[in-house]
Structure formats: C-alpha cells, structure tokens
Amino acid sequence: MSMGRMARGSPKAGRRAETRTKAQIVEAAIAILDAEGEASLTFRALAARLSTGAGAIYWHVANKDDLLAAATDQVVSHAMATIDANAAAAEDAIRAISLAVFDAFDAHPWIGDQLSLAPGRSGMLQVFEAIGSRLEPLGVPQGARFDAWSALVNYIFGVAAQNADNARRVTGEMTREALLETIAGNWSRLDATEYPFLHEIAACLPGLDDREQFLAGINLILGGIFSAL
Amino acid sequence: MSMGRMARGSPKAGRRAETRTKAQIVEAAIAILDAEGEASLTFRALAARLSTGAGAIYWHVANKDDLLAAATDQVVSHAMATIDANAAAAEDAIRAISLAVFDAFDAHPWIGDQLSLAPGRSGMLQVFEAIGSRLEPLGVPQGARFDAWSALVNYIFGVAAQNADNARRVTGEMTREALLETIAGNWSRLDATEYPFLHEIAACLPGLDDREQFLAGINLILGGIFSAL
DNA sequence: CAATCACTGGAACGGTGTTCCATAAAACAG
DNA sequence: CTGTTTTATGGAACACCGTTCCAGTGATTG
Numbered sequence: 001m002s003m004g005r006m007a008r009g010s011p012k013a014g015r016r017a018e019t020r021t022k023a024q025i026v027e028a029a030i031a032i033l034d035a036e037g038e039a040s041l042t043f044r045a046l047a048a049r050l051s052t053g054a055g056a057i058y059w060h061v062a063n064k065d066d067l068l069a070a071a072t073d074q075v076v077s078h079a080m081a082t083i084d085a086n087a088a089a090a091e092d093a094i095r096a097i098s099l100a101v102f103d104a105f106d107a108h109p110w111i112g113d114q115l116s117l118a119p120g121r122s123g124m125l126q127v128f129e130a131i132g133s134r135l136e137p138l139g140v141p142q143g144a145r146f147d148a149w150s151a152l153v154n155y156i157f158g159v160a161a162q163n164a165d166n167a168r169r170v171t172g173e174m175t176r177e178a179l180l181e182t183i184a185g186n187w188s189r190l191d192a193t194e195y196p197f198l199h200e201i202a203a204c205l206p207g208l209d210d211r212e213q214f215l216a217g218i219n220l221i222l223g224g225i226f227s228a229l
Numbered sequence: 230m231s232m233g234r235m236a237r238g239s240p241k242a243g244r245r246a247e248t249r250t251k252a253q254i255v256e257a258a259i260a261i262l263d264a265e266g267e268a269s270l271t272f273r274a275l276a277a278r279l280s281t282g283a284g285a286i287y288w289h290v291a292n293k294d295d296l297l298a299a300a301t302d303q304v305v306s307h308a309m310a311t312i313d314a315n316a317a318a319a320e321d322a323i324r325a326i327s328l329a330v331f332d333a334f335d336a337h338p339w340i341g342d343q344l345s346l347a348p349g350r351s352g353m354l355q356v357f358e359a360i361g362s363r364l365e366p367l368g369v370p371q372g373a374r375f376d377a378w379s380a381l382v383n384y385i386f387g388v389a390a391q392n393a394d395n396a397r398r399v400t401g402e403m404t405r406e407a408l409l410e411t412i413a414g415n416w417s418r419l420d421a422t423e424y425p426f427l428h429e430i431a432a433c434l435p436g437l438d439d440r441e442q443f444l445a446g447i448n449l450i451l452g453g454i455f456s457a458l
Numbered sequence: 459c460a461a462t463c464a465c466t467g468g469a470a471c472g473g474t475g476t477t478c479c480a481t482a483a484a485a486c487a488g
Numbered sequence: 489c490t491g492t493t494t495t496a497t498g499g500a501a502c503a504c505c506g507t508t509c510c511a512g513t514g515a516t517t518g
Contacts, residue, residue: 018483019496043475053498055477060496064475113342116394120415125427132426146433149426151384151446158387165345186349197361197378198354204375217380221446224453248465272506282467284508289465293506 020050022060026070030108033071037168038110041068069117076111076123079104080130090137091222097130098156098218102211105160105167112164115157128153139229148225155221163210180205249279251289255299259337262300266397267339270297298346305340305352308333309359319366320451326359327385327447331440334389334396341393344386357382368458377454384450392439409434 028049032041043054043064050057061067079100088096105111118124132149140148170176187195187202257278261270272283272293279286290296308329317325334340347353361378369377399405416424416431 042473044473047498053500054475055479055499056497058476112345115391116341116397120412125419125424129424129426132430135426146430147442147445147449149430150442151449154388154391154443154446155380155384158391159383161390162344162383162387168345183349187354190354195354195358197358197364201361201375201378213376213379214383216376217383217450220376220380220453220457221449222453223456224449224451227452227456228449271504273504276467282469283506284468284510285466287507 018052020052020056020060022070025050025057025060026067026074029067030071030074033110034108037171038113041110065117068114069121072111072114072118073121073123075104075108076101076118076121077126080123080126083130090134094131094134094138094152094222095215095218097127097134098152099211099215101127101156102160102163102214105164106210109164109167112161112168115161127156131156138225140225141229144225144228148221151221151224152218155217159214159217163214166210177206180208247281249281249285249289251299254279254286254289255296255303258296259300259303262339263337266400267342270339294346297343298350301340301343301347302350302352304333304337305330305347305350306355309352309355312359319363323360323363323367323381323451324444324447326356326363327381328440328444330356330385331389331392331443334393335439338393338396341390341397344390356385360385367454369454370458373454373457377450380450380453381447384446388443388446392443395439406435409437 025046029041029046032045032049043057047054047057057067061070080097083093083096083100087093128149131152132145135145135148166179167176170179184202184205187198187205190198192199254275258270258275261274261278272286276283276286286296290299309326312322312325312329316322357378360381361374364374364377395408396405399408413431413434416427416434419427421428
C-alpha cells in the first residue's frame, strides 16, 4: 500500500527530508497509547506529534483499526523477541512465553481491546508457533496436540486481555491494591446465603499477584495435558 | 440514578403514556446490537427506535458505557437463568455453565468487546458464584479452590470473548467455514521450516467446532484440577 | 389550586475518523 | 538539462458521534 518503487537503484531509503515511515507512525502511536491511554490516540494528536497533518497519516495506514493492529503486533513481536528460541526445556519454555505475553499486555494495557484485530499478524503467529512447537517435545501425541495448543493459547490471550482491562482501571487515584480491596469489600458485603463462595474467597483478593495467578492457571492446564497422556 | 420516588402510594408504575424504563431502553439497545452490530448502536438510532430524542435516554442511562454494560449484564443474567440450580452433578454443572456463557457470547458477539465494563455486575457475579460453589462438592480442598476457580472463570470469559470476535468476522459474504479455510490456507502457505507447527495443524482448522474446542479446554482444566488433588 | 417532580425531545457543542485535493519534492525518461 | 510521473504532504471540509442543556409537559403532591 505504501512502499511502491524504492527498489533497485536507490541506496538511500528516505527520499524527502520530512517523510515518515509506517514504522515511525506506529512507534509514535504506541508512545501516545502508553503515555496517555487509548482515548488520547487520535489522528490529530498523532499528526501533531509527528508535525504533519492528519491526512498524511492515511498514506501509510489504512485506517485506525489498521494502526491499532500494527501497534499491537509490534508490541507482541517485540515481546516474543526477548525469549530465547531453544534455551529452556519445553515445559519451562511454555511458561516463559506465556509470561512474556502477559507482561507485554500488562505494560501496554491498551492492547486488551485491540486483540480482536490482530490475529493473522506475524506477532500472533510467532506466539502460536512458539507454544505449539513445544508440545511434541513434551510428549503430547499428535491426536491431542490441537486441543492442548488451543487451550493454552486461548487461555494466554484471554487472561492477558482481561488483566489488561483491570490494569487500565488503575490510574492515579486508584491503586491496584485499593481496587482489589474495593472488590473484596463488595463481595463480602453480598448476601452470604446467595453468594457463599464469593463471600468466602473475598479474603483471597487483597494482595493477590495477578502474574502468579495467571501462571497457576497455566500450570493447571499443563497438569491436565500431562494427566491425559 | 433514575427511580427516585415511585415508591409508596402509586399502584401504577408508568406515569405518562410515552415514558420509557431503563429495561426497555436496554432491550431496544440489545435488539439493535443483535440486528445491526455494535457500530450501529448510536444514541440517535436508539432514540429513533424508541420514538424519542437522544437526550431523553440520558435520564435512564449514565452514558454509553453504562448502556453497554447493562446490555451485557442482561444477556449474561438471562443465560444464567436457563441453567438449573442443583440438577446435575458438580462436574457436569460446571460444563453446563461454561457452555451457557459460550452460547450467550456466540449469539450476541458484541459482548466480546464490552466484557471489560461488566465485572461487578450481577450477571457476572452469578457466573462467578455458580462456578465457584461447584468446586467443594468436587472435592477441591480449600487451599486449591481459588486457583481452580480463577483458571476456570478466566478461561471461560477469555475464550468466549475471543470466539465472539471471530463470530463478528462472519457476516453475509464470509461464512464461518470460508473464514476457517482462509486461515488454514494462510497457515499452510507459511514457510514450513519457520512455522512447522502451524503448517501441520492448519489441516485441523476446516470443519472445526468452536464449541467442542471450548469444551475440550474446560475438560483439560478440570483434568488438571483433579490430578492436583 | 399551586408547586413540585419525573421525564421528554430537540437543538447545540466539541470532537472524531475519514476523504479530498492543491501542492511539492524526489525519481525517472529522453 | 528538461519534462513527466511517482511518492508523499498537510490542511480544509464532511458526516457523524457522545454528550449537555434546557424549555416544556403531564402526573403527583401538599
């Protein structure tokens, strides 16, 4: 859509002094998203940051969804780049990949809502492949591999997205702990005969570590995979 | 915010002929969302359907997020109402609840994006409690209950939301099967040395039953819970 | 009966994504 | 070197959105 010619003769990529690339635009978008939240990412704000007009951005990017998908893909790809390809044992590798995704979502909570636009992009595919390719070394037979992969990948992205939503609720006034205590308070104030379980586990909420909780779920699924062998 | 007086003396709830209730507004919003998708739910369209002005809606509803959260809550509550409180065995009950949520999301794909607004609402709490209260009868000891509950609930809502996203991509031209075949085609066209796993399981995609796949994940988690006993 | 309350509905406001296009620098053709 | 084409700009304009505001209206109340 953008890079048309550029190819053969020219050693230098940038033609004009004021020209932007799609990568620069996506980078600027991520900067705005991280600093001011998703509501603040507008084409006008982005254009201002890049010292250009809003219309120019559309030369590099199809629309806002495309921009957000590209930003999401960038972050996920970057997260995947940090994990070492074949260092750890398969089981630990799955944990490492899961946590890398979790951490990326936690650091960039705006991804949560945009997940739906990203499948099919390379970052997502990298994660899919990285998880899936660890199953055979783990001893999961051919017939069970798809179910195991599907459960893991769905859990990873589903939980990461939901956690990102929670992280988005934490801003300035409301600390994470205050939020958890508020929820715990609400639950323990529920009718104890109608909601006995929530009433009981409200106590588990304060001081909860989302990351460990996430990992506990991964371990539960891994346990299920092993017990089905 | 709305119902202030109304209480004691008056036998009739509706005072004026043209008056709407919040329930009616939410119902109309759900009708629009189901029929024309989330992009078509605007205050003006909603007002037109209710034969009123956009401003009147704000008497019953704080803002659009509130409206969407109420709509989501309505659908989830309704889904929970269909499952029988203490008919099945605990393990089957968990499956039934999970599938009820899954089906509700599948029937109303717009929920996917709005999930983040709903926690704390009664529909969500019903699901939380329904799942959690089945764990003790299942023999899960106190110390392991929170992890098991967390994994199940996160998986259920995470996967349901992602599946709703897929369902949203199926519209008119693109059937579900055509979509799966397109994805399978993309995966099998990937470089086989870089993406061996995706290349291999692309064949599993066509004819895939999302519901069964979802259930397989639930069973995997349940297996993990049991094997940890 | 007068005052208050519960609610209406349409106009108006600020802001958004997106389109359009006159312009201009770079690349290329001869 | 000269014209033409390609690549990209940046700001104006458009349609539409969520939200606010408020004069008005019918029921309820004291």
